[in-house]
Amino acid sequence: MTDTILSVKNLKKYFEPHQSFAQSIAGSGQKKLIKAIDGISFDIRRGEIFGLIGESGCGKTTTGKLVMKLLEPTSGQMFFNGEDVTHLDKEKLKEYRRKVQMIFQDPYASMNPRFKIKDVLEEPLIIHKVKGTIEERTRMIVKALEEVKLTPPDEFMGRWPHMLSGGQRQRVATARTLILNPMMLVADEPVSMIDLSTRAEILHMMRDVQKELGLSYLYITHDLSTARYFTDRIAVMYLGRIVEIGRADDIIDNPLHPYTQALIEAVPEPATGKIDIIKELPIYGEIPSPANIPQGCRFHTRCPYATDACKNEPEPELTPDGEEHYHACRRAYEIQAERKRKQAV
Amino acid sequence: MNSLLKVENLQMHYFTSKGAVRAIDDLSFELMRGETIGLVGESGCGKTSLGTSILRMPTPPGRYVSGKILVDGVDVIPLPEKEVRRNIRWQKISMVFQGAMNCLTPVYTIGRQMMETLNEHSDLSRSDAESLIAEYLGLVGLSPEIVQRYPHELSGGMKQRAVIATALFLKPEIIILDEPTTALDVIVQAQIINLLKKLKQQFSLSFIFITHDLALEAEISDRICVMYAGKIVELGSNAQIYGTQSPKHPYTERLLAATPRLFKKVEQLQFIPGTPPDLIAPPKGCRFSPRCNKAFDRCFQEEPPLIEIEPGHMSACWLHHRG
Structure with a gap:
C-alpha cells in the first residue's frame, strides 16, 4: 500500500471535431484536434481532498470524466490503488466504478423524480448486484442516510x-x-447550485464523511474561495494543462503563475470601499479555443508579462518551488519581484 | 441626488391553486439618480419578483395587490400596457434578465435579435438601427461584425455583453440587472463588473443589481437591500453593511459569515440551518425567527417594523428595541 490512491501520468484527451459528409469526401485538409486535456500529471493521496480549479473550458470536467472512466484517454496512464486502470474491460470497469463514485453538480437533475429516496439509494445496490436480504439492504440505506x-x-x-x-x-x-463503500469521490461543482446560506453546511457534511470514512476527494470547481476552505491541495488548470499545483494555502497566499494571480485578483471580497474602483485585472481577453492552442506558453496571449521567449520557445514544464509547490512559468520570479515593486508603490 | 424610482408598500402575490404566495409583501424603497442599489438574499426571497414587478411585468400568476411604483412621480401600476410599452419599459427602465444570455435563440443571428428589440420599441429606420447596434456593440467592447454571428459562436462573456448592449439601446435611466454574472467565470465576471461601472459613469445610469452573492454586491452597490421572505430586513450603505461596524440584522450578519472569503481562512465556515419559510403561510412574528439564533419571545409573536437605526440605515429586528 502506497499513500497515493490515484496517480495520473501525462494524460491526454483529444476530441475529433465533427465533420460533415461533404467535408470528409472533399478531405478538406487536416482536422483540427480539440485538445481538451493536453498532458496532465498529478497524484491524489489517501485521505486527501484534491481541488482542480479553472475557468470553463480549461478541461477540469473532462479530467473528472477521465478519472470516472466515462471517457477513454487518448494517451497517458492512470493508476488507482497501485493498479493500472488506463484501459479496463467491462467487468473490471464495474469494479472500478464501485470504488470511485461521483457527485454531480445539479442535484435537481441527478435524481429520478419517480424514485423515492429509498429507491434512489437502493439503485446502486441493484446495479452492482450487492447480495443481501431486504432487511440488510434497508440497514445499508439507513446507515448511508445517517x-x-x-x-x-x-x-x-x-x-x-x-x-x-x-x-x-x-x-x-x-x-x-x-x-457502495467507495474509496474515492469525484465531486464536480457539488455546491455551485446550492444557496450560499447552506453551501457551507454541505461542505461540512462532505468533509465530516471524508474524515470518518477516510475517503479521498477530487473536488472540481471554479470557485477559489470554497476551494481554499475545503481542499488540502489545489491544481490550477488552463487550456488543458496544469499551470500550478501546491498546498491550498500556498496557492492562494503565494501564487507563482500569472494565471493563478489573475484568478485570485478577480475574486470579489465582501469589503467596503470598492464601488468607484475599476479593478485592474492582470489578464487580457478571454480563454482561447482548445482547438487553437497558442504556440509556446499557452497563456502568453493573455499574459501581461509575456516576452518573446514565452511566445517562441517551447512551453515551460512544471518546475518545483520549495516543498510541494510547482509552477509552469519561466518568468515566475521576475513577475513576483515586479508585483512586489508595484504593490510597494 | 433626486429620487428616480420610488416603491411604496408594494405587495405582489402569486395566486396559485394552493393559495396566494406572498412574494413581495409590503416593501418600500427609493432609488436615487446615479445610484446602484443591490438586492440580495437567498433564492425565493423575492429579488427577481421585485425586479419584474418594477418593470410592470410580474410573471403570471403574479398580480399587484397594493402599493405604488412611482417612476418620476407617476404610478406605473394602473397605466395601460400600451403606455408602459411606449414610455416606460426599455425607455426608462430596462432589465438584463437572469440567464438572458442563454435565452438568445440559437437560430437567429445576434444582429437580428438585437434588431427585434429596436423594432418593438422604436421607429428607427433599418440603417439607423444598424448603426445604433454597431455603436452599442462598440460601447460594450464587442466588434460590430458579431451581428452576423450566432449565439453558439460566442463565449458566455460575449453573449452577456450583447445582452447588456440591448438593454442600453433606448437610453433608459434605470437598468435592473438580475444575476448578470452568475453563470460566468470569475475573470469574466470581474470584466463585466468593470464594464457596468464604466457604462454607469458614461450614461449616468442607475442600477438595481440583483444577486445572491454578498461579496459581489460589495464591488458595485452604493446601498444594499437585504431581502428575506418577501420583505426588506436591512437596508444600508455599502460602508454600513461591509464596514468595520458590521451589519445590524442577524440575517445579514449570518449571510455574511456564510460567504467564503479568499484571504481569511476560517476553520469552520458558518451556515444558516433550515430553509426559508413557505410564503403561502409565513410564520407568525418575524419571518426569520425560526432560523434565528438570537430570537426571543417577542420575535415569534409580533412582526418587527423596519426602522431607521442610524442615519440612512434601516433594519427590522426586535433586538433594536431592547435597551
Missing part, C-alpha cells in the same frame, strides 16, 4: 426528491455514493 445526517432516516426514505431542498438532495446524492 452518515449524511438526514435523520430520522425512516422519514426521508419515503420522500420524493421534489420534497427535498437543494442541500438535502446533495446529501442524498452523497449517501448514494457512500452506499
Whole structure:
C-alpha cells in the first residue's frame, strides 16, 4: 500500500471535431484536434481532498470524466490503488466504478423524480448486484442516510426528491455514493447550485464523511474561495494543462503563475470601499479555443508579462518551488519581484 | 441626488391553486439618480419578483395587490400596457434578465435579435438601427461584425455583453440587472463588473443589481437591500453593511459569515440551518425567527417594523428595541 490512491501520468484527451459528409469526401485538409486535456500529471493521496480549479473550458470536467472512466484517454496512464486502470474491460470497469463514485453538480437533475429516496439509494445496490436480504439492504440505506445526517432516516426514505431542498438532495446524492463503500469521490461543482446560506453546511457534511470514512476527494470547481476552505491541495488548470499545483494555502497566499494571480485578483471580497474602483485585472481577453492552442506558453496571449521567449520557445514544464509547490512559468520570479515593486508603490 | 424610482408598500402575490404566495409583501424603497442599489438574499426571497414587478411585468400568476411604483412621480401600476410599452419599459427602465444570455435563440443571428428589440420599441429606420447596434456593440467592447454571428459562436462573456448592449439601446435611466454574472467565470465576471461601472459613469445610469452573492454586491452597490421572505430586513450603505461596524440584522450578519472569503481562512465556515419559510403561510412574528439564533419571545409573536437605526440605515429586528 502506497499513500497515493490515484496517480495520473501525462494524460491526454483529444476530441475529433465533427465533420460533415461533404467535408470528409472533399478531405478538406487536416482536422483540427480539440485538445481538451493536453498532458496532465498529478497524484491524489489517501485521505486527501484534491481541488482542480479553472475557468470553463480549461478541461477540469473532462479530467473528472477521465478519472470516472466515462471517457477513454487518448494517451497517458492512470493508476488507482497501485493498479493500472488506463484501459479496463467491462467487468473490471464495474469494479472500478464501485470504488470511485461521483457527485454531480445539479442535484435537481441527478435524481429520478419517480424514485423515492429509498429507491434512489437502493439503485446502486441493484446495479452492482450487492447480495443481501431486504432487511440488510434497508440497514445499508439507513446507515448511508445517517452518515449524511438526514435523520430520522425512516422519514426521508419515503420522500420524493421534489420534497427535498437543494442541500438535502446533495446529501442524498452523497449517501448514494457512500452506499457502495467507495474509496474515492469525484465531486464536480457539488455546491455551485446550492444557496450560499447552506453551501457551507454541505461542505461540512462532505468533509465530516471524508474524515470518518477516510475517503479521498477530487473536488472540481471554479470557485477559489470554497476551494481554499475545503481542499488540502489545489491544481490550477488552463487550456488543458496544469499551470500550478501546491498546498491550498500556498496557492492562494503565494501564487507563482500569472494565471493563478489573475484568478485570485478577480475574486470579489465582501469589503467596503470598492464601488468607484475599476479593478485592474492582470489578464487580457478571454480563454482561447482548445482547438487553437497558442504556440509556446499557452497563456502568453493573455499574459501581461509575456516576452518573446514565452511566445517562441517551447512551453515551460512544471518546475518545483520549495516543498510541494510547482509552477509552469519561466518568468515566475521576475513577475513576483515586479508585483512586489508595484504593490510597494 | 433626486429620487428616480420610488416603491411604496408594494405587495405582489402569486395566486396559485394552493393559495396566494406572498412574494413581495409590503416593501418600500427609493432609488436615487446615479445610484446602484443591490438586492440580495437567498433564492425565493423575492429579488427577481421585485425586479419584474418594477418593470410592470410580474410573471403570471403574479398580480399587484397594493402599493405604488412611482417612476418620476407617476404610478406605473394602473397605466395601460400600451403606455408602459411606449414610455416606460426599455425607455426608462430596462432589465438584463437572469440567464438572458442563454435565452438568445440559437437560430437567429445576434444582429437580428438585437434588431427585434429596436423594432418593438422604436421607429428607427433599418440603417439607423444598424448603426445604433454597431455603436452599442462598440460601447460594450464587442466588434460590430458579431451581428452576423450566432449565439453558439460566442463565449458566455460575449453573449452577456450583447445582452447588456440591448438593454442600453433606448437610453433608459434605470437598468435592473438580475444575476448578470452568475453563470460566468470569475475573470469574466470581474470584466463585466468593470464594464457596468464604466457604462454607469458614461450614461449616468442607475442600477438595481440583483444577486445572491454578498461579496459581489460589495464591488458595485452604493446601498444594499437585504431581502428575506418577501420583505426588506436591512437596508444600508455599502460602508454600513461591509464596514468595520458590521451589519445590524442577524440575517445579514449570518449571510455574511456564510460567504467564503479568499484571504481569511476560517476553520469552520458558518451556515444558516433550515430553509426559508413557505410564503403561502409565513410564520407568525418575524419571518426569520425560526432560523434565528438570537430570537426571543417577542420575535415569534409580533412582526418587527423596519426602522431607521442610524442615519440612512434601516433594519427590522426586535433586538433594536431592547435597551
